[in-house]
Amino acid sequence: MLMLLCVTVMAQVPTFVLPKYKFINYKANTLHYDAGSPSMSRFFGKWQRMVESGQGNISIVHIGGSHVQAGSLTNTVRCNILTTYPDLVGPRGMLFPYSAAARCNNPSDYRVRCPQKMILTRNVHKEHTYPLGICGIAVTAANTLSEILIQMNEPRVSYSSSRVILLGHSEQGVVPRLRVDGREYYPSYIDNRTDRYLFNLNTAVDSFTVVLPCREGQQFTVSGVYLDNNRPGFIYNSIGVNGASVPDYLRCQNLVRDLRLMHPDVVIFGIGINDAVPANFDTAVFRQNYLQLVDSVRAVNPDCAFIFITNNDSFRKETRRRYSVNTNGKLAREVFYRLARDVDGAVWDQFEVMGGLRSMDLWRQAGLAQNDRVHFTTAGYQLVGDLFSNALFEAYNKFIGKQ
Secondary structure (H helix, E strand, C coil): CCCECCCCCCCCCCCECCCCCCCCCHHHCCEECCCCCHHHHHHHHHHHHHHHHCCCEEEEEEEECHHHHCCHHHHHHHHHHHHHCHHHECCCEEECCHHHECCCCCCCCEEEECCCCEEEEECCCCCCCCCCECCCEEEEEECCEEEEEEEECCCCCCCCEEEEEEEEECCCCCCCEEEECCEEECCCEEECCCCEEEEEEEEEECEEEEEEECCCCCEEEEEEEEEECCCCEEEEEEEECCCCCHHHHHCCCEHHHHHHHHCCCEEEEECCCCCCCCCCCCHHHHHHHHHHHHHHHHCCCCCCEEEEECCCCCEEECCCCCEEECCHHHHHHHHHHHHHHHHCCEEECHHHHHCCCCHHHHHHHCCCECCCCCCECHHHHHHHHHHHHHHHHHHHHHHHHCC
16 A cells, blocks of 8 residues: 655645665656646646536546556556545546457456457457447447446445446447346437447446347447546546557547547557567657547547657567567657657656666566566556656646646
């Protein structure tokens, strides 16, 4: 359990005490952005107004690959924010029932049970059997009654939802239902234009079952689940697909359509580790792809702020037992700084904070990274989440200190 430091200014956010490792560059743990950044000022200004008034919502959308799908990193940041502001726990926001498909890992902060596993479509696939949206992934029930239990599983934060918005589609007109405590709800409203099914519940709940009553020859595809309520506060949406790169999200046909549901105030981009794998990594193409993704977000909210997380240090597997350092991490890092300048955004330099080139092996030796030298362990992801949280809180404290 992390301990909070004492602060002298009550309006400031306390930061988290971190374990000390010699290879981590704690001095580099900050958000880098122009002091007069209009977009970051708008974001922190809205944060401050919500804290002072206890009204409104701030929508955070964190997008990435396997680092995000695993959930440990993003849930650490989410819980750090919400436990700091226990009266501002807003809706849970967007999630996806990953383990409704076979061999698809689910974040631990919510449980998913689906007895009959469904057909998986991911944005990393060359062919999409269903037009994908912001989640970059979909599961399809085919020719049988399918049920997906979704249950909150985070003891530090109490979530409750009085509205559930199911994103999905059926060419055969299958209408989903929601089962709560033995009672089944039909959609209060169906929007065929946006493929949304709205369920208004009589009471706030932390678990429910999605019922997909498919018969022979029928299918229903789920592309996301948005949990909503009337509470003010922070909404931390976590969007991740194993193996995803920036172009994979650009190929999601309904990306902008689904982003309108979340209407982000800030997007945290953590995509890039898969883009930088090839030896012929093209930094110019990488930057242009990212700028297209930024344009997609700005089509929804022109005032949205952007925080870019640089790639972590990583290695390539050469043989069964031999790995070589991936020097593209340094090249990607330079692109992220340029992108932040291009779009009036901020950079969190994960690469530098880790300790720079070859530091991933030191993290692995300390039990913070996996043997593939690309992914972190659960403890490693939690440490990365705490580091990022401190950088974010420090930036907010600097903002309110100037007001």
